[in-house]
Amino acid sequence: MSVTARFVTIExxxxxxxTTQVARLSAALSAHGIQHVVTREPGGTPLAExxxxxxxxxxxELLPPMAELLxxxxxxxVHLTNHVEPNLRSGRWVICDRFTDATYAYQGGGRHxxxxxxxxxxxxxxxxxxxDLTVLLDTPVPQALQRxxxxxxxxxxxxxESERTEFFERVRAAYLARAAAExxxxxxxxxxxxxxxxxxxxxxxxxxxxxxx
Amino acid sequence: MSVTARFVTIExxxxxxxTTQVARLSAALSAHGIQHVVTREPGGTPLAExxxxxxxxxxxELLPPMAELLxxxxxxxVHLTNHVEPNLRSGRWVICDRFTDATYAYQGGGRHxxxxxxxxxxxxxxxxxxxDLTVLLDTPVPQALQRxxxxxxxxxxxxxESERTEFFERVRAAYLARAAAExxxxxxxxxxxxxxxxxxxxxxxxxxxxxxx
Numbered sequence: 001m002s003v004t005a006r007f008v009t010i011e012x013x014x015x016x017x018x019t020t021q022v023a024r025l026s027a028a029l030s031a032h033g034i035q036h037v038v039t040r041e042p043g044g045t046p047l048a049e050x051x052x053x054x055x056x057x058x059x060x061e062l063l064p065p066m067a068e069l070l071x072x073x074x075x076x077x078v079h080l081t082n083h084v085e086p087n088l089r090s091g092r093w094v095i096c097d098r099f100t101d102a103t104y105a106y107q108g109g110g111r112h113x114x115x116x117x118x119x120x121x122x123x124x125x126x127x128x129x130x131x132d133l134t135v136l137l138d139t140p141v142p143q144a145l146q147r148x149x150x151x152x153x154x155x156x157x158x159x160x161e162s163e164r165t166e167f168f169e170r171v172r173a174a175y176l177a178r179a180a181a182e183x184x185x186x187x188x189x190x191x192x193x194x195x196x197x198x199x200x201x202x203x204x205x206x207x208x209x210x211x212x213x
Numbered sequence: 214m215s216v217t218a219r220f221v222t223i224e225x226x227x228x229x230x231x232t233t234q235v236a237r238l239s240a241a242l243s244a245h246g247i248q249h250v251v252t253r254e255p256g257g258t259p260l261a262e263x264x265x266x267x268x269x270x271x272x273x274e275l276l277p278p279m280a281e282l283l284x285x286x287x288x289x290x291v292h293l294t295n296h297v298e299p300n301l302r303s304g305r306w307v308i309c310d311r312f313t314d315a316t317y318a319y320q321g322g323g324r325h326x327x328x329x330x331x332x333x334x335x336x337x338x339x340x341x342x343x344x345d346l347t348v349l350l351d352t353p354v355p356q357a358l359q360r361x362x363x364x365x366x367x368x369x370x371x372x373x374e375s376e377r378t379e380f381f382e383r384v385r386a387a388y389l390a391r392a393a394a395e396x397x398x399x400x401x402x403x404x405x406x407x408x409x410x411x412x413x414x415x416x417x418x419x420x421x422x423x424x425x426x
Contacts, residue, residue: 073283
């Protein structure tokens with residue numbers, strides 16, 4: 001029985017299976033009797049979702065990259081203050097589909113925004129809070145995009161999912177660079193494996209930290 | 214005939230007559246044949262207004278002060294990139310009802326947010342851009358709030374206008390501190406004078422800079 005609530009984030013580009021693995025992890029935690037909530041960024045509360053909607057549906061007016069970055073961190077401040085921190089304080093684990101590493105990867109790597117600016121915003125919004133564990137689901141971009149496209153067949157692609165392969169190559173590279181820089185926090189998992197294999201690998205990461213047994 | 218487009222901002226707490234003086238200044242510039250646009254913050258474009266609406270209508274969920282600050286600067290980035298800068302480049306003056314000084318006054322002075330954070334965000338979003346002239350309309354808080362309340366009688370007060378006198382005293386003090394620190398850019402005008410007197414004083418500030426004759 002765990003006594004400390006853990007903050008676990010799942011990261012990766014479109015199509016690597018984040019949503020599926022978040023659901024599998026949630027089911028496994030429930031089987032272990034661990035109270036937890038599942039959430040996502042950008043979004044996670046009604047107010048944060050309304051900020052997310054500004055980003056995703058900017059319409060005909062250009063959303064400057066700096067404005068997008070600030071909206072991401074505004075939504076994150078809402079999500080942290082109103083949802084993540086209260087749950088952790090109450091002893092519930094928080095499993096989050098994307099967090100600040102996604103900002104470094106998408107806005108930094110993908111859109112070439114200044115990493116210094118991202119670091120300043122991270123300090124303002126997160127304070128000392130960091131995920132206890134970040135699982136980076138990684139697979140070559142062509143395979144991931146093929147899966148994302150199959151899933152979205154017939155649906156309207158949002159702004160991010162209509163971006164080009166080259167963009168996602170930069171995002172993936174930024175993710176891998178972060179994993180290399182913070183190997184204790186960020187664990188890279190080969191997402192080309194089967195769903196069962198990936199789910200088992202993630203549980204092993206929790207067992208290795210003695211968070212579950 | 215002016216050859217350089219000027220960026221003029223009008224600042225002050227609720228009830229000092231900003232909207233009236235912006236309209237008077239616009240009429241005077243038209244009489245001088247000066248092409249210009251009138252705009253406001255937060256807002257100024259449809260996308261920036263949609264961000265403003267998140268701030269003003271957060272509903273039942275708490276909007277953390279840091280999130281409010283980031284939304285303000287996100288709306289400012291949109292407004293600058295999509296409206297202010299293109300107009301200045303085209304030779305049109307921009308007259309703006311509130312700008313970054315309002316963030317220092319309301320979020321810094323009023324809500325006690327870190328001035329260092331505001332300065333970092335100002336550097337990120339504004340780069341080297343600053344108003345060429347800022348007119349601070351100043352009057353003691355009780356007089357200003359009385360005018361604001363008369364104007365809003367019967368209308369639903371928004372989040373900011375329902376704040377307390379003590380809050381506006383802090384906001385006013387922060388405005389005056391900024392004017393003291395940047396006396397060349399920020400001109401304080403006694404807003405207890407008549408509308409005509411205030412309008413004449415503002416025109417004299419432009420004449421003193423040889424922007425109009």
